[in-house]
Amino acid sequence: MNPIRHIYVHIPFCARICPYCAFYKDLLDRSQTWRFSEALLRDLDQECATFALSTETIYFGGGTPTALTTSQLEFLLGGFHRRLDLSSLAECTIEANPGSVSARKAALLRKLGVTRVSLGVQSWNDELLKVLGREHNSHQAEESFHILRTAGFANISVDLMFGLPGQTIEQWKFTLEKTIALQPDHISAYCLTYEEDTEFFMRHARGELRQDTDADAAFFEMAMSVLEEAGYEQYEISNYAHPGFASVHNRAYWLGKDFLGIGPSAFSTIGMQRWQNVCDYRSYADRVLCGQSPRGFSENLTNEMKRSERIALSLRMREGIAGSELKHFGRETEELISLGLLRKSNGNFLLTRKGRNLADSVAEAFL
Ligand code: SF4
Numbered sequence: 001m002n003p004i005r006h007i008y009v010h011i012p013f014c015a016r017i018c019p020y021c022a023f024y025k026d027l028l029d030r031s032q033t034w035r036f037s038e039a040l041l042r043d044l045d046q047e048c049a050t051f052a053l054s055t056e057t058i059y060f061g062g063g064t065p066t067a068l069t070t071s072q073l074e075f076l077l078g079g080f081h082r083r084l085d086l087s088s089l090a091e092c093t094i095e096a097n098p099g100s101v102s103a104r105k106a107a108l109l110r111k112l113g114v115t116r117v118s119l120g121v122q123s124w125n126d127e128l129l130k131v132l133g134r135e136h137n138s139h140q141a142e143e144s145f146h147i148l149r150t151a152g153f154a155n156i157s158v159d160l161m162f163g164l165p166g167q168t169i170e171q172w173k174f175t176l177e178k179t180i181a182l183q184p185d186h187i188s189a190y191c192l193t194y195e196e197d198t199e200f201f202m203r204h205a206r207g208e209l210r211q212d213t214d215a216d217a218a219f220f221e222m223a224m225s226v227l228e229e230a231g232y233e234q235y236e237i238s239n240y241a242h243p244g245f246a247s248v249h250n251r252a253y254w255l256g257k258d259f260l261g262i263g264p265s266a267f268s269t270i271g272m273q274r275w276q277n278v279c280d281y282r283s284y285a286d287r288v289l290c291g292q293s294p295r296g297f298s299e300n301l302t303n304e305m306k307r308s309e310r311i312a313l314s315l316r317m318r319e320g321i322a323g324s325e326l327k328h329f330g331r332e333t334e335e336l337i338s339l340g341l342l343r344k345s346n347g348n349f350l351l352t353r354k355g356r357n358l359a360d361s362v363a364e365a366f367l
Pocket of ligand 1: 014016018022023062063
């Protein structure tokens with residue numbers, strides 16, 4: 001088996017729970033974070049004993065990884081350095097929330113080999129940040145961005161959201177322009193979705209919040225135009241980067257490469273096997289610290305499942321999907337081309353600009 005090159009680490013703690021968030025997370029409990037950090041390293045030990053690793057990318061996501069203290073981050077990242085051969089490491093990303101970034105923490109992360117920070121700004125409008133239940137305001141977000149640059153981070157992503165309750169197209173334009181003015185190297189822009197088991201989902205079901213697909217399409221159109229005009233290449237439907245700054249880790253995931261997940265709720269896909277660790281950080285730590293496996297759900301993948309995923313993910317990328325992958329879908333492909341949603345270029349099929357707005361429906365045609 002080839003060595004695994006991509007590692008995702010899930011740190012579920014958040015200082016406050018956002019009402020739209022469907023990720024596995026829990027309120028920050030300082031009495032648990034040391035034990036949890038030890039469990040992550042023990043989990044890594046178990047996986048190192050099972051799989052050959054030749055780490056090219058590591059992604060610390062959450063939750064809010066920067067909710068850990070500087071000593072805990074030092075312990076954790078130092079532990080990764082001691083356990084892994086990082087001589088081929090191309091990218092080490094950490095997600096950060098404005099408000100949990102201090103100059104001391106930023107300097108430490110640089111020292112510990114983090115090369116990329118994904119900063120969860122979401123909006124530069126304070127009213128909308130309150131609607132989203134975020135703990136930061138736009139001033140803190142800007143300060144955090146400058147702190148990261150001053151600490152020497154040459155690869156910063158700003159994460160944005162659109163389609164927010166009450167958001168106007170002018171507010172979205174302002175958010176895009178303000179982001180561009182800061183010159184981050186990468187920008188993610190996701191449409192708000194109403195996910196089950198969230199407060200927003202309940203409010204949506206009660207009719208208090210509603211999704212306006214026409215407005216969402218207009219926000220998306222604006223993001224594509226404004227960001228491309230500013231020199232950001234849309235290398236994936238929701239991700240834009242200056243040349244050379246596409247996320248290596250996320251591209252590996254979208255290209256269907258194997259990856260190993262460490263931490264509660266983290267997914268791993270290796271060969272034809274996929275599993276998810278338990279979605280509860282206390283039982284995750286209990287299991288790992290007494291030498292048991294943290295795996296909860298697991299499944300065997302079929303070639304059919306892998307192909308459907310590959311089609312859906314590749315279609316979202318700028319280079320599209322190889323024609324050979326769609327050879328059994330001649331009728332569907334022709335139909336999508338005649339609808340102006342798909343086009344062919346150098347043997348690959350790519351979404352058109354119109355198709356990018358309907359990417360999920362296009363992918364469904366190949367299920
Ligand atoms: S900070 Fe991020 S992970 Fe935490 S609740 Fe908010 S959106 Fe979810």
